[in-house]
Amino acid sequence: MTERTLGRNGPKVSAIGLGCMGMSEFYDPSRMDDAESIRVIHRYLDSGGNFLDTADMYGSGRNEELVGRAIADRRGRVVLATKFGNVRGPKGEFLGVRGDARYVRECCEASLSRLRVDVIDLYYQHRVDPTVPIEETVGAMAELVRAGKVRHLGMSEAAPATLRRASAVHPISALQTEYSLWSRDPEDAILPAVRDLGIGFVAYSPLGRGFLTGQFKRLEDLAADDYRRFSPRFQGDNFQRNLDLVARIEALARAKGCTASQLALAWVLAQGEDIVPIPGTKRLRFLDENMGAAAVRLSAGELAEIDAALPAGRAAGERYPAHSMQAVNR
Numbered sequence: 001m002t003e004r005t006l007g008r009n010g011p012k013v014s015a016i017g018l019g020c021m022g023m024s025e026f027y028d029p030s031r032m033d034d035a036e037s038i039r040v041i042h043r044y045l046d047s048g049g050n051f052l053d054t055a056d057m058y059g060s061g062r063n064e065e066l067v068g069r070a071i072a073d074r075r076g077r078v079v080l081a082t083k084f085g086n087v088r089g090p091k092g093e094f095l096g097v098r099g100d101a102r103y104v105r106e107c108c109e110a111s112l113s114r115l116r117v118d119v120i121d122l123y124y125q126h127r128v129d130p131t132v133p134i135e136e137t138v139g140a141m142a143e144l145v146r147a148g149k150v151r152h153l154g155m156s157e158a159a160p161a162t163l164r165r166a167s168a169v170h171p172i173s174a175l176q177t178e179y180s181l182w183s184r185d186p187e188d189a190i191l192p193a194v195r196d197l198g199i200g201f202v203a204y205s206p207l208g209r210g211f212l213t214g215q216f217k218r219l220e221d222l223a224a225d226d227y228r229r230f231s232p233r234f235q236g237d238n239f240q241r242n243l244d245l246v247a248r249i250e251a252l253a254r255a256k257g258c259t260a261s262q263l264a265l266a267w268v269l270a271q272g273e274d275i276v277p278i279p280g281t282k283r284l285r286f287l288d289e290n291m292g293a294a295a296v297r298l299s300a301g302e303l304a305e306i307d308a309a310l311p312a313g314r315a316a317g318e319r320y321p322a323h324s325m326q327a328v329n330r
Helices: 034-046 058-070 101-115 134-146 160-169 190-197 236-256 260-269 284-295 300-309
Strands: 003-005 012-014 051-053 079-084 086-088 094-097 120-125 150-156 174-178 200-204 275-277
Touching: 034 058, 034 284, 058 101, 079 101, 079 150, 101 120, 101 134, 120 134, 120 174, 134 150, 134 160, 150 160, 160 190, 174 190, 190 200, 236 260, 236 300, 260 275, 260 284, 260 300
Parallel strands: 051 079, 079 120, 120 150, 150 174, 174 200, 200 275
Antiparallel strands: 003 012, 086 094
């Protein structure tokens, strides 16, 4: 597994990270298995990966606890990223976003405890709080760096103007935003901004929440309690329209001799050495498939074919429900 550097002075991470969210919530939650998830994390690390992504809101802290158990005897092999900012209530309900300095400090201490570590390698603001100046939030995050509790700072779903203000307070090593063959919005303004500022780009949901893998052929393939049932791209006519797009990717993958997942991840990797996708899975077979994407090389001609098959803006439906879309790119 090759490595890529996040930002001008950020951490070196494996070219493919591992998103751990689905191990504790949202995706097919009835099939969650902590023991299997820990085996996935260990296989990922043994396969040459080192970049683990979690957040305090995933499973209302359970995901951080899971990751902490998984890396207890191999901390030195891990670049550990977690996030704060999305507030959950005692029953898991979403209570909004907070970015005030007090909350930043409280969240960091809680994450360190759940993860069982002394320092977080990359600490993200998960969503921007529009009621708190970004200078206050990043200023508090910078204090954590000076205190030795955090090594590098990141942001998630932040707009270019916010990134510029944040970078004036403290270097930002990474921006994490959704990016894939069916979510190419960052190409318009986000990617130019992070490249101008020297910020690395971490692509979450690089497989379109699993849709680009080709494993879903009808809505019923998703468990009744799966979060994706509420995603506009998985609903109504959008499902079939997006399925038609995936069929084109599957055909190109067959011609290439790889899977649709590997083609989709290889495409993200090919968009720049400053981009690191973090596909998530809680199954060993899918992990092995995803890791195999690092060996898939796409020629200029193949990239052009992929672009023609699934051009920017072609996916049907928004990537989040309306209320969640209000919290992105701000």
